[in-house]
Amino acid sequence: MRAVVFSRYGDENVLELMERPEPTPADGEILVEVKAAGVNPVDWKHREGAVRNDRPFPLGMGWDVAGVVRSTVPGGPAVGEAVYGMLPLPYGGAYQELCVLPVSAVAPKPVSLSYAEAAAVPLAALTAWQALETAEVTAGLRVLVHAGAGGVGHFAVQLARHLGAHVTATASPHNLEFLRGLGVDEPVDRTTADLAAGEPFDVVLDTVGGLVQHASWRLVRTGGTLITLPEPVNEAHRLPGITAHRVIVTPDGEALRRIGELIDSGAVHVEVQTVLPLQKAAEAHRMSRGGRVRGKLVLGL
Numbered sequence: 560m561r562a563v564v565f566s567r568y569g570d571e572n573v574l575e576l577m578e579r580p581e582p583t584p585a586d587g588e589i590l591v592e593v594k595a596a597g598v599n600p601v602d603w604k605h606r607e608g609a610v611r612n613d614r615p616f617p618l619g620m621g622w623d624v625a626g627v628v629r630s631t632v633p634g635g636p637a638v639g640e641a642v643y644g645m646l647p648l649p650y651g652g653a654y655q656e657l658c659v660l661p662v663s664a665v666a667p668k669p670v671s672l673s674y675a676e677a678a679a680v681p682l683a684a685l686t687a688w689q690a691l692e693t694a695e696v697t698a699g700l701r702v703l704v705h706a707g708a709g710g711v712g713h714f715a716v717q718l719a720r721h722l723g724a725h726v727t728a729t730a731s732p733h734n735l736e737f738l739r740g741l742g743v744d745e746p747v748d749r750t751t752a753d754l755a756a757g758e759p760f761d762v763v764l765d766t767v768g769g770l771v772q773h774a775s776w777r778l779v780r781t782g783g784t785l786i787t788l789p790e791p792v793n794e795a796h797r798l799p800g801i802t803a804h805r806v807i808v809t810p811d812g813e814a815l816r817r818i819g820e821l822i823d824s825g826a827v828h829v830e831v832q833t834v835l836p837l838q839k840a841a842e843a844h845r846m847s848r849g850g851r852v853r854g855k856l857v858l859g860l
Contacts, residue, residue, distance in 0.1 A: 561860075562655030563840045564617035568608035571841035571848075574620070582652070584659045590630040591642060591660065594674035595834070596653040597623025598856040599682050599710060600789070603844045605651060612649040620840065621653030621858075622646045624660065625668055625677035632662050641668040643819075645681035645810040654840055656860055664810035669819040675834045679710075679855035684818050684827075686788060686808040687715035690764055691722065693804050694784045698723025700761040703754070703778060707743060708734035708830075710855045711766045711788065716743050717827045727760070734853060741828060754778050762786065776801060830854025 562579040584590050602621055604610050612618070625643040628636045636642050644665030652658045668677045690711075696702060702719045706712045707728025719726045720742045728738050729749035738746035747754065759780035765772045768789035773796050779785050781800035785792075792803045821827040834857045835843050843856045 560656040561837065563620050563837060563858075565606055565620065566616045566618075568606065571603070571606070571844040573606065574841045574844070575617070576838050576840070577617075579655065581657050582659045584630060584632075587632060587661055587663070588659045589628055589632060589635055589642075589662050589665065591624060591626040591644075591658055591665070592629050593624050593626040593653065593656055593658055593860050595625045595678035595860060596621045596655075596837075596858045597678040597680070597682060598840075598843045598847055598858060599623065600847055601648070601682070602651070603848050605649065606844065610649050614650060619650070619652035619655060621651050622648065623678050623681045623683075624653045624658055625672075625674040626658075629657065635662040636665065636667070641674070641677075642666065643668045643677040643681055644812060644815065645685060645808070647810050648807070654837060654858060661810065663812050666812045666815035666819055669822040671823045672829060675857045675859055676829045676831055678857050679829055679831050680714075680818065680822070681810075681815060682808055683710040683855060684714040684718075685811055685814060686711045686806065687718050687764075688814050688818060689808055689811075690715065690786045690788065690806045691718055691762075693806050694762040694764070694786050696722050696724050696762055700724045701758070702726050702762045702764065703760040703775075704728040704764045704766070705749075705771050705775070706730065706766045707738050707741075707746070708853050709766060710852065712764075713741060713830050713854050714827065715764055715766070716741050718821075720744075721821065721826050724762075727754075729754075731851070737830075737853060759783065764788070772796070776803075831857055833857070834859045
C-alpha cells in the first residue's frame with residue numbers, strides 16, 4: 560500500500576511516499592480503507608520531533624481518517640460501512656491507503672459529508688468537544704475562543720453556541736464574516752482588539768499558546784476557567800481564583816457519533832479549506848505550519 564512516512568525528524572522534506580506492508584488489526588481493532596486523511600498541527604509537530612513515540616523509524620503520519628471498513632470485530636461496524644475516526648496518539652498512521660484503529664475510536668460517517676469533509680472532523684472536533692466538557696460549558700456562560708476560524712476553533716464556537724453559551728471569538732480581519740456565519744455572537748479582530756478592557760469571560764479556550772495563554776489569564780473572571788490546548792498550563796502566569804486545565808484529545812467513537820448527528824442536523828458546519836492528494840503531504844504541512852488555515856486541510860487518497 561502507499562503510505563507517507565518519515566525516517567528522521569526534520570522539516571517537511573523528510574516526508575516520503577513509499578510502498579509499505581498492509582497493517583494487520585490486533586484484538587479490538589478494525590481495518591479501514593482510507594479515502595481521506597485530515598491534517599492537523601500535531602502532525603508537523605510529530606514530524607519535527609516535538610511529539611515522539613517509542614516505535615522505530617520509519618514512522619507513519621496523521622490521526623484523522625475517513626473511509627470504508629475492510630475487516631471488523633464482533634459488534635463493530637459492518638464490512639463496507641463508511642466510518643470516520645481518530646487514531647490514538649502518539650502513533651500516527653492515517654496518511655496511507657489502509658489503517659487500523661480501535662473499534663471504540665470510530666463512528667458512522669455523517670451522511671451529509673464527503674469523505675474529505677468527514678476526515679476534517681475527528682481530532683479537531685473531539686478536541687473542542689472535550690475542552691468544552693472539561694470547562695463545563697452550559698447555557699448562558701460567556702465563552703472566548705482564540706483563533707475561532709481555525710481547525711479546533713471553528714468547531715469550538717459552534718459547539719459552544721449549541722450548548723447555549725454567548726460566544727466571542729478572535730480571528731484575522733478577513734475571517735470575521737466567516738465567524739458570524741458560524742453563529743459567533745462577537746467576532747473580534749485579533750490584530751486590534753483589547754479584550755482586557757471588556758467584561759471578563761467565564762471560559763477562555765486558548766488554541767494558540769505562548770503569549771496568548773499569558774494574556775488569557777487576565778481575560779477570565781474570578782471563578783472562571785482557562786483551557787489550554789497546544790501546551791501545558793504555564794504556572795508562572797497563574798492568577799488566583801482561576802481554574803486552568805490543559806486538554807489533550809483522546810479518541811471517542813461515541814462522541815463522534817453525537818458530533819455526526821449535529822453535523823447531519825445542520826447544527827455544525829465543517830470547513831475544509833483545501834483537499835490535496837496524498838503525494839502533496841509536504842505542501843499540506845507547509846500550509847498548516849503557516850498558521851493561516853481556515854478550518855481544515857485534508858489529504859485525499
